[in-house]
Amino acid sequence: MFLQKKGKISDHVHFINDPRVCNYLITAPKPALIDAGYTVSVPLLERDISSILGSVTNLFYLFLTHSHYDHVGGMAYLKRVHPRLQVAGHPRIQKIFSNPKALDLIRTLNAQSERFFPLPDAYREKVRIDQLKIDHPVEDGESFDLDNHISLQAIYSPGHTRDGIWYYLKPDQVLFGCDGLGVYTHNGSLMAEFTSNFHSLMTSLRRIQNMEIEVLALPHSGVVIGKKSVQTHIRKTLEENQRYHDRIEQGLRKFEGDIQKVVQEMTHEEYEARDIRQPKEAFMLNLEAMVRVVKREKETLLY
Numbered sequence: 001m002f003l004q005k006k007g008k009i010s011d012h013v014h015f016i017n018d019p020r021v022c023n024y025l026i027t028a029p030k031p032a033l034i035d036a037g038y039t040v041s042v043p044l045l046e047r048d049i050s051s052i053l054g055s056v057t058n059l060f061y062l063f064l065t066h067s068h069y070d071h072v073g074g075m076a077y078l079k080r081v082h083p084r085l086q087v088a089g090h091p092r093i094q095k096i097f098s099n100p101k102a103l104d105l106i107r108t109l110n111a112q113s114e115r116f117f118p119l120p121d122a123y124r125e126k127v128r129i130d131q132l133k134i135d136h137p138v139e140d141g142e143s144f145d146l147d148n149h150i151s152l153q154a155i156y157s158p159g160h161t162r163d164g165i166w167y168y169l170k171p172d173q174v175l176f177g178c179d180g181l182g183v184y185t186h187n188g189s190l191m192a193e194f195t196s197n198f199h200s201l202m203t204s205l206r207r208i209q210n211m212e213i214e215v216l217a218l219p220h221s222g223v224v225i226g227k228k229s230v231q232t233h234i235r236k237t238l239e240e241n242q243r244y245h246d247r248i249e250q251g252l253r254k255f256e257g258d259i260q261k262v263v264q265e266m267t268h269e270e271y272e273a274r275d276i277r278q279p280k281e282a283f284m285l286n287l288e289a290m291v292r293v294v295k296r297e298k299e300t301l302l303y
Contacts, residue, residue: 001229004222006048010172010215012150015223016048017041020116021070024176024217025052026169028146032061034167034176035219036074039110039127040117045074046081058082061144063152064089064134065178065219066161067096069109069282076129088144090156090163091137103132112279138165155208159201160193166208173214180204182237184221186275190236192244195289198297205238248294257295263288 003009004019017023021041024034031053037045049059059082065071067089079085096102107129119127140156149171157166160180167176175181179193180201194201209231216224216233224233251262263284270276271283 001225002222003225009217009223009225010169010174012172013169013174013215013217014048014052015217016052017044018117019222020220022217022219022222023048024174025049026146026150026152027052028150030060030146031058032063032144032146032152033059033078034063034217035065035071036062036078038070038073038113038117039077039129040073040113040119042074042077042123042127043120045078059085061085061146062087063138063144063165063167063176064093065166065176066090066164067093067102068161068179069106070113071178071219072106072132073110073113073129074127075132077127079133080126086135087133088136088138089134090165091134092163094134094137096163097132097134103129106132109279109282112281115279140165157204157207159197159199159204161196164196164204166204168211168213173212174217175208175211175213175215176217177219179219181216181218182233182240183218189274190240191276192241192290193286194241194245194293195286196293198241198245198290198293201241202238205234205241209234244290245294248291249298252291252295252298259288259291259295262291266291 006015009015012027014025016025017037021037023037023045026032062078062085138154140154142154144152146152151170153168155166155168157164160178164178164180183191183193185191213230214227216230224230251265255261266287267284271280276283
């Protein structure tokens with residue numbers, strides 16, 4: 001079953017924010033949020049967290065699945081209003097946050113997202129990104145106790161990025177992750193997301209195929225519920241990444257390795273024809289990254 005309606009999805013997890021930009025609130029003595037959405041997500045996050053926890057200032061953990069702009073945009077706001085909040089993520093994320101150019105890109109892409117999600121003027125100062133910081137660098141296999149019977153295990157899952165961490169919640173059997181888990185477009189088709197390394201993402205996906213996952217909490221579009229549905233989704237995500245990889249290979253042959261020509265042709269095919277609800281600049285950055293991944297992979301095989 002595929003769920004796009006916000007609400008409780010397991011004993012301890014609430015699906016909040018918006019199906020286009022999913023966040024998940026884990027209710028426990030140490031309440032935790034998965035990712036921070038866009039800057040424009042803040043009004044919805046504020047409302048949903050407050051309605052569930054009884055106060056907007058009660059969060060203990062913010063777990064980042066990776067460093068992309070649409071997953072860290074609300075982080076500065078959350079740090080301002082949650083005095084005890086600890087931000088956890090892969091150690092590499094701090095290197096990105098410390099890079100002025102990377103931080104400027106996070107700000108720029110968040111500002112561009114306002115074309116899709118208008119931000120009330122009253123929130124502009126609240127969401128301002130001055131700096132971002134990881135409080136707790138997360139290691140593969142590390143476990144976080146949110147209560148004496150609720151724990152979250154980190155699974156290093158590169159491929160979409162090099163700083164990807166997926167999180168497995170026990171006893172609920174919920175897996176949270178980044179876009180590498182699979183993202184559905186507005187018309188229901190899957191998108192490939194190997195923006196860092198194709199083979200690493202395929203390995204990350206195969207690594208979870210035999211896990212006991214009752215709920216797959218996607219970063220965009222919704223939630224997959226039921227073990228059979230989860231297995232089907234993972235298989236289809238593997239197939240779509242392979243299809244996209246092969247299509248890029250075809251484009252590189254057609255245009256004799258010209259990356260920009262492949263990006264232009266595939267942007268027309270994929271972005272416009274599939275009605276993708278994402279800033280075009282962000283889509284093209286991701287697509288160019290995947291074209292470079294495939295080209296680099298082929299060049300490596302030649303030597």
